[in-house]
Amino acid sequence: MESLETSAYREVMMSDPPPATTPFLDAQRDFVFDQIWSRPGLSRRNRRWVTLTCVGAADSLQPIDDHVWAALSSGDITVDEMLEFVLHFAVYNGWPKASHLEGVVRRAWAKMEIAAGRKGTITPPANSTLGLDDWDERIARGTQEFVDVNLINAPEPETPYIHAGILNFVFGHVWQRPGLSRRDRRFITVASVAVCDSETPLNAHTGSALESGDITKAEMDEVVLQLAAYSGFAKAQALHAVAEAAWSRINN
Amino acid sequence: MESLETSAYREVMMSDPPPATTPFLDAQRDFVFDQIWSRPGLSRRNRRWVTLTCVGAADSLQPIDDHVWAALSSGDITVDEMLEFVLHFAVYNGWPKASHLEGVVRRAWAKMEIAAGRKGTITPPANSTLGLDDWDERIARGTQEFVDVNLINAPEPETPYIHAGILNFVFGHVWQRPGLSRRDRRFITVASVAVCDSETPLNAHTGSALESGDITKAEMDEVVLQLAAYSGFAKAQALHAVAEAAWSRINN
Amino acid sequence: MESLETSAYREVMMSDPPPATTPFLDAQRDFVFDQIWSRPGLSRRNRRWVTLTCVGAADSLQPIDDHVWAALSSGDITVDEMLEFVLHFAVYNGWPKASHLEGVVRRAWAKMEIAAGRKGTITPPANSTLGLDDWDERIARGTQEFVDVNLINAPEPETPYIHAGILNFVFGHVWQRPGLSRRDRRFITVASVAVCDSETPLNAHTGSALESGDITKAEMDEVVLQLAAYSGFAKAQALHAVAEAAWSRINN
Numbered sequence: 001m002e003s004l005e006t007s008a009y010r011e012v013m014m015s016d017p018p019p020a021t022t023p024f025l026d027a028q029r030d031f032v033f034d035q036i037w038s039r040p041g042l043s044r045r046n047r048r049w050v051t052l053t054c055v056g057a058a059d060s061l062q063p064i065d066d067h068v069w070a071a072l073s074s075g076d077i078t079v080d081e082m083l084e085f086v087l088h089f090a091v092y093n094g095w096p097k098a099s100h101l102e103g104v105v106r107r108a109w110a111k112m113e114i115a116a117g118r119k120g121t122i123t124p125p126a127n128s129t130l131g132l133d134d135w136d137e138r139i140a141r142g143t144q145e146f147v148d149v150n151l152i153n154a155p156e157p158e159t160p161y162i163h164a165g166i167l168n169f170v171f172g173h174v175w176q177r178p179g180l181s182r183r184d185r186r187f188i189t190v191a192s193v194a195v196c197d198s199e200t201p202l203n204a205h206t207g208s209a210l211e212s213g214d215i216t217k218a219e220m221d222e223v224v225l226q227l228a229a230y231s232g233f234a235k236a237q238a239l240h241a242v243a244e245a246a247w248s249r250i251n252n
Numbered sequence: 253m254e255s256l257e258t259s260a261y262r263e264v265m266m267s268d269p270p271p272a273t274t275p276f277l278d279a280q281r282d283f284v285f286d287q288i289w290s291r292p293g294l295s296r297r298n299r300r301w302v303t304l305t306c307v308g309a310a311d312s313l314q315p316i317d318d319h320v321w322a323a324l325s326s327g328d329i330t331v332d333e334m335l336e337f338v339l340h341f342a343v344y345n346g347w348p349k350a351s352h353l354e355g356v357v358r359r360a361w362a363k364m365e366i367a368a369g370r371k372g373t374i375t376p377p378a379n380s381t382l383g384l385d386d387w388d389e390r391i392a393r394g395t396q397e398f399v400d401v402n403l404i405n406a407p408e409p410e411t412p413y414i415h416a417g418i419l420n421f422v423f424g425h426v427w428q429r430p431g432l433s434r435r436d437r438r439f440i441t442v443a444s445v446a447v448c449d450s451e452t453p454l455n456a457h458t459g460s461a462l463e464s465g466d467i468t469k470a471e472m473d474e475v476v477l478q479l480a481a482y483s484g485f486a487k488a489q490a491l492h493a494v495a496e497a498a499w500s501r502i503n504n
Numbered sequence: 505m506e507s508l509e510t511s512a513y514r515e516v517m518m519s520d521p522p523p524a525t526t527p528f529l530d531a532q533r534d535f536v537f538d539q540i541w542s543r544p545g546l547s548r549r550n551r552r553w554v555t556l557t558c559v560g561a562a563d564s565l566q567p568i569d570d571h572v573w574a575a576l577s578s579g580d581i582t583v584d585e586m587l588e589f590v591l592h593f594a595v596y597n598g599w600p601k602a603s604h605l606e607g608v609v610r611r612a613w614a615k616m617e618i619a620a621g622r623k624g625t626i627t628p629p630a631n632s633t634l635g636l637d638d639w640d641e642r643i644a645r646g647t648q649e650f651v652d653v654n655l656i657n658a659p660e661p662e663t664p665y666i667h668a669g670i671l672n673f674v675f676g677h678v679w680q681r682p683g684l685s686r687r688d689r690r691f692i693t694v695a696s697v698a699v700c701d702s703e704t705p706l707n708a709h710t711g712s713a714l715e716s717g718d719i720t721k722a723e724m725d726e727v728v729l730q731l732a733a734y735s736g737f738a739k740a741q742a743l744h745a746v747a748e749a750a751w752s753r754i755n756n
Contacts, residue, residue, distance in 0.1 A: 023543070024728040024744045031535050032737055039527070059450055059701055060738035062745060087412035094346040095422060096445045096453035102413045103452065124410040127387040135379040158376045160339035160431065161354045169421050170347060179412065193348045198311055200355065201348035224528040232736040233536055234564035240528045241566065273628045275591040275683065276606045283673050284599060291664065311563040312600030314607065449702050477664040484598040485674055490702040492665045 008033040012044065014070045032229045042222035045076045046187050050223055052085065053191035054230030056101045057093050064101065069108045079109045079122070084179030085188060091170055092192030131176055135168065142172025149175055149182070151208045186214045190223060194239040195231050206239065207246035217247050260285040264296065266322045284481045294474035297328045298439050302475055304337065305443035306482030308353045309345050316353065321360045331361045335374070336431030337440060343422055344444030383428055387420065394424025401427055401434070403460045438466045442475060446491040447483045458491065459498035469499050512537040516548065518574045536733045546726035549580045550691050554727055556589065557695035558734030560605045561597050567734075568605065573612045583613045583626065588683030589692060595678055596696030635680055639672065646676025653679055653686070655712045690718045694727060698743040699735050710743065711750035721751050 009017035009029060017033070020026040037047060048071045055063040071077040077085070082105050090098030106122070113120025132138045139157055146154035146167065154171075157163035175185060186209045193201040209215040215223070220243045228236035261269035261281060269285070272278040289299060300323045307315040323329040329337070334357050342350030358374070365372025384390045391409055398406035398419065406423075409415035427437060438461045445453040461467040467475070472495045480488035513521035513533060521537070524530040541551060552575045559567040575581040581589070586609050594602030610626070617624025636642045643661055650658035650671065658675075661667035679689060690713045697705040713719040719727070724747045732740035 022725045022728070022744065022748075023545075024725065024732055024740055027535075027539070027729055027732060028737060028741075031531075031539070035531070035535070041527075054736060055738040058736060058738040059448070060742050063738040063741050083411040083413065087417050090413055090417050092346050092348060094342075094344050094444070094448060095417070096344060096448040096450040098413055098417070099453050100450040102411060106411075122410045124408070124415060125412065127391070130387065130416065133385055133387040133390075135382065135385040138385075139379070156376070158374045159335040159354060159358075160377065160429065161335065161342055161350055163376060164382060164425060164429070165339050165342050165347070165350070169425075173416060173421075177412065177416070192346070196311070196346060196348040198348040198352040201351050221526045221528065224526070225531055228528055228531060228736075230736045230738050232558060232562060232732075232734045232739075233532055234559040234562040234567040234734050235736075236528055237532075237567055238564050240526065244526075273626050274587045274606065274610075275629060275681065276587065276594055276602060278628065279591050279594070279673075279678070280599065280603075283677075287668055287673070291668075293664070306598060307600040310598055310600040312604050315600035315603050449700075451703075473663045473665065477669050480665055480669045482598050482600060484594075484596045484696070484700060485669065486596050486697045486700040486702045486705040487598075488665055488669070489705050492663065493704060496663075 008038045012037045012070060012074075013066060014073045015066075036225055036229050039222065039225070042219050042226065044074075046219070047222075047226050048076055049085070049184065049187040050191040050226040051230050052101075053089060053093070053188055054195060054227060056089055056097055057192065057195040058231065059097060059100070064104055065108070068101070068104050069112075072105075072108055073112060079105070080179060081184075082109075083122070084177065085184075087177075088174060088180065088185055088188050089192065091174055092189060092196070125179075129178070131173060138172035139163070139167050141176070142167035142170075145171040145175050149208060149212075150204055151211055152204075183214045186212075187223065190215065190220075190239075191227060194227055194235055202238065202242050203246070206242045207249070210243065210246050211250050217243075220247075260290045264289045264322060264326075265318060266325045267318075288477055288481050291474060291477070294471050294478065296326075298471070299474075299478050300328055301337070301436065301439040302443040302478040303482050304353075305341060305345070305440055306447060306479060308341055308349055309444065309447040310483065311349060311352070316356050317360070320353070320356050321364075324357075324360055325364060331357070331374070332431060333436075334361075336429065337436075339429075340426060340432065340437055340440050341444065343426055344441060344448070377431075381430070383425060390424035391415070391419050393428070394419035394422075397423040397427050401460060401464075402456055403463055404456075435466045438464075439475065442467065442472075442491075443479060443483075446475075446479055446487055449487055449490050454490065454494050455498070458494045459501070462495065462498050463502050469495075472499075512542045516541045516574060516578075517570060518577045519570075540729055540733050543726065543729070546723050546730065548578075550723070551726075551730050552580055553589070553688065553691040554695040554730040555734050556605075557593060557597070557692055558699055558731060560593055560601055561696065561699040562735065563601060563604070568608055569612070572605070572608050573616075576609075576612055577616060583609070584683060585688075586613075587626065588681065589688075591681070592678060592684065592689055592692050593696065595674055596693060596700065629683070633682065635677060642676035643667070643671050645680070646671035646674070649675040649679050653712060653716075654708060655715055656708075687718045690716075691727065694719065694724075694743075695731060698731055698739055701739055701742055706742065706746050707750070710746045711753070714747065714750050715754050721747075724751075 006017055017029055018025055020029050052067055055067050086098050086102045110120050132141055143154040155162050157167050189205050190209050193205045224236050224240045227239060258269055270277055272281045304319055307319050338350050338354045362372050384393055395406040407414050409419050441457050442461050445457045476488050476492045479491060510521055521533055522529055524533050556571055559571050590602050590606045614624045636645055647658040659666050661671050693709050694713050697709045728740050728744045731743060
């Protein structure tokens, strides 16, 4: 008969836990798997978005391999969703970390497909499915998406960062892509800005995730805890403070 | 008569140095300003790209304010170049850190313009100056730019990250924008991937910067030292090792 | 009567814990304070080095303020040691993060001194106490210190990074300064390279800390757990793996 902890580890990681021979491994089993992953209040899929963001941002080679593999092989996240995640992650954590993640996803997927006797081809999305390409139309549409996601007015497209970056690419394209829901993108974004901890984006995305109702306060509380495990209590404390302040503001 | 150190600090930071009352401030004056910024072998403008990338990636509030202000007020970097830098930085370090930088740049610029009795308006670039907007054309052009920058074949546009991200946006647009030279973008990119330290992008961009001749080996050596000061010797050690390995490979 | 958790929090943080109204605060109290800080096997002072490094590297504003204040007001770390820590931290995590830390230390110290009716002046160390300044002598001495700390041969001073950086400044000066012991510097360095997670410095410093006997294996196990709390389980897992591998190598 296996312990609760062993079973929690196995359900999440899709592999046997290492023997808990050190204080770290012991805490990983008891705290991370038994006390965090096993909690109700946030689905395992959403805990995976937070975790994948944290380990991807931390450049931690083995945890990235393990969590990508576990997310795919559990069926919690499909390969197409995972590849869409990589693009969204790239926006918030930068290209280099995303580039590494993308390689891990492709290798994990190829390996799983070969093991299943399949070819594992990835079908490129047709350009025609990806929305507007005219610059003026994209800026206009991106401005509206910015408002819908952030619940504040969009900035004027005065600078390259706002114009070519935020309005054309991030909100004019990425947030509107069909591969992930806006709610999925909220979890990935909140975790990303919490790991990054620049003050303004952290306030903006945490506040709008709650204010829009896309993430409930109880779910946000779980995001904070999941992030504490994978990015540390210092970063989690900042997210916690921002979420509490946003929640008070929304309810007053 | 002022000491060499005071003068080095003042030339870079455009302000008086704090009195060196602690081990940190003492080392900052002697090591960072007298022994690093004062070195020949890399222009002050290029040391600024490296430094701005490091402080932006580190989310360090006061150093970001100080270095943005110093870069602008010294005239080493114009405001348009700085705003172009923010977009390039966003690609490699993620949107949230860039968003903070952009705010700092805009506030510093407004303050300088007001002090000079000017209005400091920022002129948004016309969409028509920004290159292709048709998806298929951008992917084709981005594929060529990828080759020109990376000196290897471009990946197939199979995934959202490669297709919408790398080929359409990063190489189909950002690297081709006229506001900064490719050489400028090399310094920003090498510093970014060194701070991020994902292995593949670090190898790829350091190697291609040297192989293309856009950055000489002697300049790269100075980049490593500048990065050691602003992102720490641990990250610099990785860049150093990668640059040495790339240089041997190129010369064999 | 106060609970164990409340008491653990108060002893470490020198203030009352916030009421545990969310999953995060609950876990902070139970896991971080009751289950980690309360463990034997690593002194509270050494847990502070690890924690200060983690929160400093994470740029987490409130945790930095709280932990600096707690370390100073507990008497676990004197202000001179803390200022020496800032310099050592600067070397491994870069100047910008250290610059923020230094400001926090100075403000916390000034506030404590004012509250005690004292002036809180910080006495700069006399240059004459700080070792060699002739370049050739420093390179020679730095080469020896490199060997003593890293337990491997020093690299040739061929590049600016090795010459001006590693041999002249890092090992020719910082590691030899009298304000902290080599053992203190080991804890700060191991935590720094674990947060940074560049592979080569992580392997080198973790291995030499164990091989020199400056940090025992049981203490290193505690460092890993402390780091898991403050920089997340992903980074801790990498340190754990490196420490285990180094320990096997040393014992074979």
